Amino acid sequence: METIKEEVYKCSKCGLCQSVCPIYLATKNEMYLSRGRYIVLNNFFNNNKKISKKFINNLDICLNCNACKNFCPSNIDAKSIFTKLKNKYNYRYGIIPFSINYFFNLFIKSFKKKTPVVKRNKKISNYTKEKVLYFQGCVNRFVNSSDKNATLNILENLGYQVINVSNNCCGLPYLSDGNFKEFDRNSLKILKSIPPEIKYIVCSCDSCYKTLKNINTISDKLITLDELLSLNNYKIKTENNIVYHKPLSKKENSFINLPMINRKGSCSTMENFFLLKHPEFIEELIEKIFYKKEEIDNKTIITTCQLDKVGLKKGIKTINSNANLYSLAEYICLSDKDFQEK
Ligand code: SF4
Ligand code: SF4
Incomplete structure (x- = not known):
């Protein structure tokens, strides 16, 4: 104190x-x-x-x-x-009301009737590179599997053998509650699920990556999808009107060669799971601090945080913008023939 x-x-x-x-x-x-x-x-x-x-x-x-x-x-x-x-002071928002009351009621509605943007390709068998674990994160697991499908397609096409897709939560809800004890317990669970032979733990969500970095023993194996693509000398195809929404959780040395869109504060309102926990503030926040319609209309927005993606989706809908929104992995799978099913 x-x-x-x-x-x-x-x-x-x-x-x-x-x-x-x-x-x-x-x-x-x-x-x-x-x-x-x-x-x-x-x-x-x-x-x-x-x-x-x-x-x-x-x-x-x-x-x-x-x-x-x-x-x-x-x-x-x-x-x-x-x-x-x-x-x-033992503050607990609580993971159970969090997941039941908000995660499902609030968001499943907006996603459930849509088929995923990217479907899973047939598995390939000629892996030329190391074994990896894919840490999909809770948004991909429960709400929208398109980014997960796209990331797995990319990893396999690059030659990596994905020997495990983690169903664990990274622990961010515990950290934002200040519940360090539960965070440590969750971290142990994550540690037990990591096969020793893997070279990388790949994250397509920057918030998961940043949270997992708190677990020292796996820190060296963590890698973001854009970092891995860069290691493989992959250059993201740039076109007019494609912009990158850089999440707050993104580390400074982003490997994304797209023009960045300016952001006002934490415009996706997803830090601390705010959008899910305190929906009563959302309309006000989006109206005051989200992008202006003219800034994003006719643009394709790419992001590398799946939490941000949920917030951005809500914001785009609220301001009636026609902007398209994809995760990095989705965009690559949709725009590059090399990553589409042969
Ligand atoms: S910026 Fe805000 S928190 Fe920092 S010293 Fe000024 S009033 Fe205090
Ligand atoms: S800027 Fe406002 S919302 Fe962000 S950490 Fe500070 S008090 Fe919280």
Whole structure:
């Protein structure tokens, strides 16, 4: 708690975070802003009061994007403070209501009648490269299998033998709840499921990749699909009107040679699973911080985070844009004959 206090005391109340916090920009509510929270925390600390449950629950109204930290002259790490507090005060959004109430009710509707954009090709048998494990992530597993199909097609066409497709969750819901104990338990489960002979654990979702990087013992084997394509000297076909929506979770050295579209804050609203957990904020967030219709109309948007893809899909629909949206793997399978079924 002492380190949290020290961090919070660093806030000069300059208010610069107001200009970048997506939730504040959408709601104008200081209680959803890092500054407002630090003021209340100071009050708790200075008066030796116990931090209220209401305050802790309110911390979940945050995208965990850390845009405020990146803009803060005192470099205060809001995401770290909020998750540590959630951990200390046992905040639990809960994986069961999360999956049952929102995942299924909210999104299955928008995907269920559609066939996948990319279907699975027939398996090939002449593997020339190493054995790999594909970490598909929960979005691909439960909501939309098209990116999974496309990634498997690409890996096999490149010559990799996919000996396992992981059904595990990367643990991001636990991390965003500050539930470090459950995160560690989930990480052990992941570790047990990884065959020792594999060269790579391939992720087509940047959020899964970034979360799995917290598990030190597998860190060296993790690779994103775009990094693997680059290792194979593959260049993504660029055409007019194709833009890359770079997820916040994307590491800096992206291997994607597409023009990047500017983003405003955390425009997909998916950090901290916000779109699923707090749908009451979504319309406001999309209206205030999503791309403008004229920025994305007639464009094809590519992304490398499957969570972002769900948020982008919702945003595109809300602003009535005609933009097309694909994951990187889907785009490659649809645009490059080398990766289509022979
Ligand atoms: S930018 Fe940093 S120092 Fe300024 S008010 Fe926000 S949290 Fe405090
Ligand atoms: S982490 Fe993002 S959403 Fe949360 S307070 Fe900071 S800028 Fe706002």
